[in-house]
Amino acid sequence: xxxxxxxxxxxxxxxxxxxxxxxxxxxxxxxxxxxxxxxxxxxxxxxxxxxxxxxxxxxxxxxxxxxxxxxxxxxxxxxxxxxxxxxxxxxxxxxxxxxxxxxxxxxxxxxxxxxxxxxxxxxxxxxxxxxxxxxxxxxxxxxxxxxxxxxxxxxxxxxxxxxxxxxxxxxxxxxxxxxxxxxxxxxxxxxxxxxxxxxxxxxxxxxxxxxxxxxxxxxxxxxxxxxxxxxxxxxxxxxxxxxxxxxxxxxxxxxxxxxxxxxxxxxxxxxxxxxxxxxxxxxxxxxxxxxxxxxxxxxxxxxxxxxxxxxxxxxxxxxxxxxxxxxxxxxxxxxxxxxxxxxxxxxxxxx
Numbered sequence: 049x050x051x052x053x054x055x056x057x058x059x060x061x062x063x064x065x066x067x068x069x070x071x072x073x074x075x076x077x078x079x080x081x082x083x084x085x086x087x088x089x090x091x092x093x094x095x096x097x098x099x100x101x102x103x104x105x106x107x108x109x110x111x112x113x114x115x116x117x118x119x120x121x122x123x124x125x126x127x128x129x130x131x132x133x134x135x136x137x138x139x140x141x142x143x144x145x146x147x148x149x150x151x152x153x154x155x156x157x158x159x160x161x162x163x164x165x166x167x168x169x170x171x172x173x174x175x176x177x178x179x180x181x182x183x184x185x186x187x188x189x190x191x192x193x194x195x196x197x198x199x200x201x202x203x204x205x206x207x208x209x210x211x212x213x214x215x216x217x218x219x220x221x222x223x224x225x226x227x228x229x230x231x232x233x234x235x236x237x238x239x240x241x242x243x244x245x246x247x248x249x250x251x252x253x254x255x256x257x258x259x260x261x262x263x264x265x266x267x268x269x270x271x272x273x274x275x276x277x278x279x280x281x282x283x284x285x286x287x288x289x290x291x292x293x294x295x296x297x298x299x300x301x302x303x304x305x306x307x308x309x310x311x312x313x314x315x316x317x318x319x320x321x322x323x324x325x326x327x328x329x330x331x332x333x334x335x336x337x338x339x340x341x342x343x344x345x346x347x348x349x350x351x352x353x354x355x356x357x358x359x360x361x362x363x364x365x366x367x368x369x370x371x372x373x374x375x376x377x378x379x380x381x382x383x384x385x386x387x388x389x390x391x392x393x394x395x396x397x398x399x
């Protein structure tokens with residue numbers, strides 16, 4: 049019996065020795081597998097983390113684009129607001145200038161009346177009255193001179209408002225263009241972009257006004273559209289057509305003949321091209337659109353106003369007297385803004 053028990057114990061010991069390494073091996077294998085799985089799964093966690101980072105970066109990028117878009121939108125809005133403010137400022141300055149001009153005109157009428165009385169007093173031999181009238185006349189002349197000075201100051205402020213509508217880049221481009229035009233055209237004088245004042249309108253030029261043969265030339269689109277006219281360019285026939293409710297003006301390049309509502313009209317300066325813009329006599333365009341144009345020799349300024357207004361004080365480039373010149377005494381038509389039209393093949397860019 050003891051022998052049987054001993055044999056059984058021996059057999060169990062041997063079996064235990066055989067079976068235990070397998071268990072350990074299984075455990076080791078399972079642990080190894082677990083470790084391997086952990087090592088394999090780890091990159092998946094990294095990928096998920098990278099994906100999250102990319103999502104965050106993309107979200108940030110979209111937000112930046114959105115913020116940038118809002119900034120650009122605000123910039124445009126600010127630009128429009130600034131333009132409206134400049135237009136309002138210009139209109140207010142023009143109203144102040146008109147008030148001063150009305151006061152000046154009243155003083156000039158009074159002066160004219162006193163001068164007639166003065167001549168009558170001299171003829172009648174009333175020296176005392178003549179002396180009194182002469183004193184009054186000199187006093188009024190001083191007031192008129194002061195009013196004129198105030199008008200010039202207001203005009204300078206209006207020019208500042210016009211110039212403020214241009215960016216520094218635009219002004220730089222126009223300055224460079226001015227040098228090019230003057231170097232290529234010896235008979236052309238370039239005017240500043242603020243030298244053309246249109247009452248109640250705000251015009252911007254990409255090509256500066258010029259004077260040639262006593263005529264001012266400016267981009268026709270800026271002028272025409274400011275006053276409600278449309279402009280069309282025909283690249284085949286090389287002609288520009290300006291139209292408003294009642295008038296059609298047709299001009300051909302290099303031709304001294306224009307057509308107003310179908311009627312042939314001679315012009316003393318033929319349209320030509322400057323900086324890809326077709327230029328034509330401004331006075332011709334302005335007056336045929338029912339507007340008034342005047343040249344201020346003291347400030348080299350062209351003033352365009354409603355045709356219903358009385359003409360403002362006008363001098364020509366050859367006239368130095370500050371008094372208003374009449375058609376008989378005017379030897380040269382005030383450097384009339386002669387419009388410029390785009391000569392490019394794009395019919396929408398006639399300027």
